[in-house]
Amino acid sequence: MTDALLMPRFLPALPRDRRRSTDFRIDITTDYPAVAERWRALAAGGAALGFQRDAWLASWYATLGRNADTLPLAVTVMDAADGRDLLALPLVRRRAGRLDIIEFADAGVTDYNAPILGPGAPRDGAGATDLWRALLASLPAADLLQFTKMPLEIAGAPNPLALLEPARPSGLSGNILHVEGQWNDWHWGLERTFRKELERSWRVFEKNPGARFERVRDPAEAARIFAGLKTLQSARIRELGLPYVLDERGNAAFYDEVLARGLAGGKTILTTLVCGGEIVGALLGIAAGRHYAMVRLAAAGGAWKTCSPGRLLIEQTMKALHAEGFRAFDFTIGDYAYKRRLGAASVPLCEITSALSWRGAPSAARARAKAAVKNSPRLMRAVTRMKSLI
Numbered sequence: 001m002t003d004a005l006l007m008p009r010f011l012p013a014l015p016r017d018r019r020r021s022t023d024f025r026i027d028i029t030t031d032y033p034a035v036a037e038r039w040r041a042l043a044a045g046g047a048a049l050g051f052q053r054d055a056w057l058a059s060w061y062a063t064l065g066r067n068a069d070t071l072p073l074a075v076t077v078m079d080a081a082d083g084r085d086l087l088a089l090p091l092v093r094r095r096a097g098r099l100d101i102i103e104f105a106d107a108g109v110t111d112y113n114a115p116i117l118g119p120g121a122p123r124d125g126a127g128a129t130d131l132w133r134a135l136l137a138s139l140p141a142a143d144l145l146q147f148t149k150m151p152l153e154i155a156g157a158p159n160p161l162a163l164l165e166p167a168r169p170s171g172l173s174g175n176i177l178h179v180e181g182q183w184n185d186w187h188w189g190l191e192r193t194f195r196k197e198l199e200r201s202w203r204v205f206e207k208n209p210g211a212r213f214e215r216v217r218d219p220a221e222a223a224r225i226f227a228g229l230k231t232l233q234s235a236r237i238r239e240l241g242l243p244y245v246l247d248e249r250g251n252a253a254f255y256d257e258v259l260a261r262g263l264a265g266g267k268t269i270l271t272t273l274v275c276g277g278e279i280v281g282a283l284l285g286i287a288a289g290r291h292y293a294m295v296r297l298a299a300a301g302g303a304w305k306t307c308s309p310g311r312l313l314i315e316q317t318m319k320a321l322h323a324e325g326f327r328a329f330d331f332t333i334g335d336y337a338y339k340r341r342l343g344a345a346s347v348p349l350c351e352i353t354s355a356l357s358w359r360g361a362p363s364a365a366r367a368r369a370k371a372a373v374k375n376s377p378r379l380m381r382a383v384t385r386m387k388s389l390i
Contacts, residue, residue, distance in 0.1 A: 026138040049288055070095075087118060087122075129164060175333075229272075262286065270282065
């Protein structure tokens with residue numbers, strides 16, 4: 001394995017922060033609870049998204065992280081001089097076919113993969129490159145490193161991994177709406193036809209006796225509402241003829257844990273539209289500071305379609321949370337028209353795929369080729385034309 005294969009080039013256009021790989025000390029444990037308190041403190045004093053907060057990570061490692069083919073890797077990067085925690089990476093090594101892959105703790109349920117950043121985390125390309133060098137030297141043996149769905153910034157701080165030379169634009173993007181001013185200013189700023197549709201939907205819904213919006217805080221009621229969310233979502237996806245995997249054992253256990261761990265402290269937020277005893281819609285989200293991210297949404301069909309319950313539930317949830325002080329509303333991954341109509345802006349993501357052995361080299365080469373095509377309009381047009389002729 002050569003240095004050229006493992007180590008990215010320096011970024012000459014960016015200022016150097018005078019750090020070297022020897023400035024970092026890296027601890028790796030397979031026991032997330034052993035570092036959970038340190039990581040909570042790091043997130044509290046630094047920057048972390050909801051997907052890297054304890055309610056999410058503890059749930060992930062306790063359920064999906066227990067797969068026989070998965071080895072948890074809780075990576076903590078420290079300052080070698082004074083021992084300060086600088087950054088944390090929730091990773092795993094996963095067996096896929098003949099390859100051992102190091103990746104984020106994701107398994108398809110985490111929308112954004114990112115480090116937890118402390119105040120001393122690298123903030124420029126040179127420092128990030130030195131960190132990368134130290135990280136690669138410390139990770140256990142594997143064939144491929146595959147970091148996907150990474151934001152360029154984390155709560156306003158630069159993501160060091162996005163500054164690296166191997167980082168490439170992702171084919172996926174996030175979707176975030178910021179409402180810093182008064183709620184009514186945002187509401188009246190919507191496109192007129194769409195705003196009228198939302199107002200009409202609420203009037204139609206309210207005409208039903210007992211119809212109401214609710215933020216669910218009681219654990220027993222939350223369990224009932226979430227069970228209804230799962231039933232509605234499963235029925236809708238199967239109606240569309242699409243594969244549904246969220247009810248598989250590991251996934252189901254994970255989301256139940258997220259709800260149980262985060263509800264009392266407000267890190268997991270469950271909202272619903274109900275009418276009498278019927279669940280018309282339910283939305284599960286997670287919170288980090290003033291940032292709210294939507295995770296799972298389900299709405300009833302049939303006669304309820306006349307009030308667009310899914311869209312209505314999102315709008316009512318944002319209104320209630322805005323009153324509580326939330327200002328960033330994250331629609332996460334997925335490019336849908338209703339997100340644009342509500343004003344969400346597309347947020348770019350990036351990815352890194354690097355070979356760590358000769359076995360991983362073909363996969364890394366394919367990833368680089370795909371990225372090159374995506375980033376070249378000319379090549380993209382050529383590929384599209386070729387597909388049309390097949």
